[in-house]
Amino acid sequence: MKLVTSPHPPRRATWFSFLTLSRLLLILFGALPASAIPPADTLRVNAALEEVFIEPTFYSVLEDPSGTLTLEQVQTPEWAGRFQRASTLPTTTMDHPGAAYWLRLQVQARGELRQHWYLELFDSHLNNVEFFPPDGTAPTITGAGLPLSTRKFPYKNFLFRLPLRPEQTQTYYLRLVSSSKTTFLSRLRTEQPLAVHFQTEYGLLGGFYGILLIMVVYNLCIYLFIGEQTYLRYVLYVLSCSLVFLSEDGLGFQYLWPTQPALNELIIAGSPILLLLTFSYYARHFLDISQRLPRLDRWVRAVVLLSVGGLLIDTAWLHSGWGFWLYLLPYGLIYYAAYRVWQRGQRTARYFLLAHALVALSVGFLILRRLGIDTFTNTATVYSMNVAFVVEVVVLSYALGEKIKAIKDATIRTQGKLVKQLRKKHEVQNQLVEQLHHNQSLKDQLNSELEGLVAERTAELSRQSETIAAQNRELLQANGLLALQSAAIEKLNKELQHDLQEVKTARVLSKEVDFGEFSQIYPDKDACLAYLANLKWGEGYQCRKCGHEKFCDGREPHSRRCTKCRYVESATAYTLLQKCKFSIIKAFYAVFLIYTHQGNYSSQELSRVLDLRQGTCWSFSQKVQEAMRRRRQSPDFDENEGWTHVLLDATTQDAEESATSEESVARA
Ligand SMILES: [Zn+2]
Numbered sequence: 001m002k003l004v005t006s007p008h009p010p011r012r013a014t015w016f017s018f019l020t021l022s023r024l025l026l027i028l029f030g031a032l033p034a035s036a037i038p039p040a041d042t043l044r045v046n047a048a049l050e051e052v053f054i055e056p057t058f059y060s061v062l063e064d065p066s067g068t069l070t071l072e073q074v075q076t077p078e079w080a081g082r083f084q085r086a087s088t089l090p091t092t093t094m095d096h097p098g099a100a101y102w103l104r105l106q107v108q109a110r111g112e113l114r115q116h117w118y119l120e121l122f123d124s125h126l127n128n129v130e131f132f133p134p135d136g137t138a139p140t141i142t143g144a145g146l147p148l149s150t151r152k153f154p155y156k157n158f159l160f161r162l163p164l165r166p167e168q169t170q171t172y173y174l175r176l177v178s179s180s181k182t183t184f185l186s187r188l189r190t191e192q193p194l195a196v197h198f199q200t201e202y203g204l205l206g207g208f209y210g211i212l213l214i215m216v217v218y219n220l221c222i223y224l225f226i227g228e229q230t231y232l233r234y235v236l237y238v239l240s241c242s243l244v245f246l247s248e249d250g251l252g253f254q255y256l257w258p259t260q261p262a263l264n265e266l267i268i269a270g271s272p273i274l275l276l277l278t279f280s281y282y283a284r285h286f287l288d289i290s291q292r293l294p295r296l297d298r299w300v301r302a303v304v305l306l307s308v309g310g311l312l313i314d315t316a317w318l319h320s321g322w323g324f325w326l327y328l329l330p331y332g333l334i335y336y337a338a339y340r341v342w343q344r345g346q347r348t349a350r351y352f353l354l355a356h357a358l359v360a361l362s363v364g365f366l367i368l369r370r371l372g373i374d375t376f377t378n379t380a381t382v383y384s385m386n387v388a389f390v391v392e393v394v395v396l397s398y399a400l401g402e403k404i405k406a407i408k409d410a411t412i413r414t415q416g417k418l419v420k421q422l423r424k425k426h427e428v429q430n431q432l433v434e435q436l437h438h439n440q441s442l443k444d445q446l447n448s449e450l451e452g453l454v455a456e457r458t459a460e461l462s463r464q465s466e467t468i469a470a471q472n473r474e475l476l477q478a479n480g481l482l483a484l485q486s487a488a489i490e491k492l493n494k495e496l497q498h499d500l501q502e503v504k505t506a507r508v509l510s511k512e513v514d515f516g517e518f519s520q521i522y523p524d525k526d527a528c529l530a531y532l533a534n535l536k537w538g539e540g541y542q543c544r545k546c547g548h549e550k551f552c553d554g555r556e557p558h559s560r561r562c563t564k565c566r567y568v569e570s571a572t573a574y575t576l577l578q579k580c581k582f583s584i585i586k587a588f589y590a591v592f593l594i595y596t597h598q599g600n601y602s603s604q605e606l607s608r609v610l611d612l613r614q615g616t617c618w619s620f621s622q623k624v625q626e627a628m629r630r631r632r633q634s635p636d637f638d639e640n641e642g643w644t645h646v647l648l649d650a651t652t653q654d655a656e657e658s659a660t661s662e663e664s665v666a667r668a
Helices: 021-034 071-075 191-226 229-249 251-256 261-287 294-318 323-343 349-370 379-510 515-521 525-537 584-596 603-610 614-633 643-648 652-667
Strands: 042-046 051-053 059-064 100-110 117-121 128-132 140-142 158-162 169-177 186-190 551-553 560-562
Touching: 071 169, 117 191, 128 158, 186 191, 191 229, 191 379, 229 251, 229 261, 229 379, 251 261, 261 294, 261 323, 261 349, 261 379, 294 323, 323 349, 349 379, 379 515, 515 584, 525 584, 525 643, 584 603, 584 614, 584 643, 603 614, 614 643
Parallel strands: 042 100
Antiparallel strands: 051 186, 059 100, 100 169, 117 158, 117 186, 128 140, 128 169, 551 560
């Protein structure tokens, strides 16, 4: 690390880490009054002075590359002659890390001194510092690589008391070892300005760290409450930022890790790299670069990783002094990404740009100083870094809040939309329910109407069924009438039939009919017997034995039995057909034929017509002709009487025989 040899008056390019702000501050603080002192080999102090800046011209420098020389050795004329005035050296820095540098300073006190004087070395990163007082007492050996307890004054910078004596010129030796490039920035001070300086510096730094601490705690709390990762990243960023400042101004070593010099050296070397990592880690997430500019994000990541790698290598081995530029590249890239994101419409990116504009400005001043342009170098521009960081931290914290608020607003808007949708849904549901109710009531109405209709219909039906029943009754009555009428009709019919029969019979009686027609009039034995019975008893019954007039039916069809003497008379008894050997119907027809032909009907013809043997026909024909003769001779004979009168002719003999035989049959 290269350090400024003399910030005032500006003479040449002064190289400075942009992280060594507090040192710069102190330089400027001290530089302004120091300008009154003319350059000289011997530094002179008096009672009127309170503070003197030690120009490089007051130092004589001896480089000890091996780092093995002792005070006695460098005081020998051999080495003492090799001391060079610092202002004449080609460089005014400790260019060879690891080498020991011997500084010789001569101080002369003029007049009586009312206060003690102190030598202060600004670079708190010096690994090893040995201060040799002129009175030969034990040297003070301290440094960033040794515990804080090795310092007589537990102060972040190195502070040594000068045992000045009035009107005496004393020679002081300092032996410095540093792992990085450094300068010989130092100053002489009395107690009073030192006290004032302590108050001012520690007050300012306290405020500075106080703000950082508040931001850390505040954002950490928000992270714990919300769980938003950006807050955690921001906290990490601010923490590493604080770490860088703490290591740079030495307050970390003074208060936080005073017994850990190794840790102190590690933090001094590593915290800027850590800051770069956490810053890119935070900024990428805050700006949503990975989503908005994925290609650029890949570049940012690559550049950051390469820079970190380069910085690690440089810090561990190379000590090239070009580390500063390795910080600038990724930082500039992220700032450019923020600008692109802002252009694409992310409003919170403008806070990022604003916050880092100040940092960029202070870095710009730093670069100008590094390039040797000191036009703008003054207390304000050197302070600007601390101010810029504080502003950045606060603005970014606010921006985070804004961002989260935007997210929350978006969420609330979405929720509002959802609520609206839900409400709409609810309304639709209500409408549906209403519709359903309406449908239900319609259905109920319909049902009740239907019920009314059904009841009406039922009543009508019952009325109709009553009507039908009445009609039925009427029909039944009509049926009764009809039955009566039909009975009358039947009776009439029967009478008509009977009349027809009589007509037909009369026809048979009057003229010749064939057997077919004949058998229609006398179709069966029963009809013949009925006819015979009617012929015999048509005018009344009288028992032939006892003259009794009452009878009942006999066993044979159409026979009659006297109820008194039980004499049974068949229908054929005492008729021509008694004891006839063939069918009574054929016998009837034979009688008819013979009678209608007046006895002149041949037995051959009769045999053919009746399908009987001729002998049987001949004997029956004789019997009929005999009966016809007897009838003609009978006193009650009428010329016009029918053929059936012949049937009743029979001999008494025959009748007696017949009666006896029939009686025996009845008895049996
Ligand atoms: Zn009788």
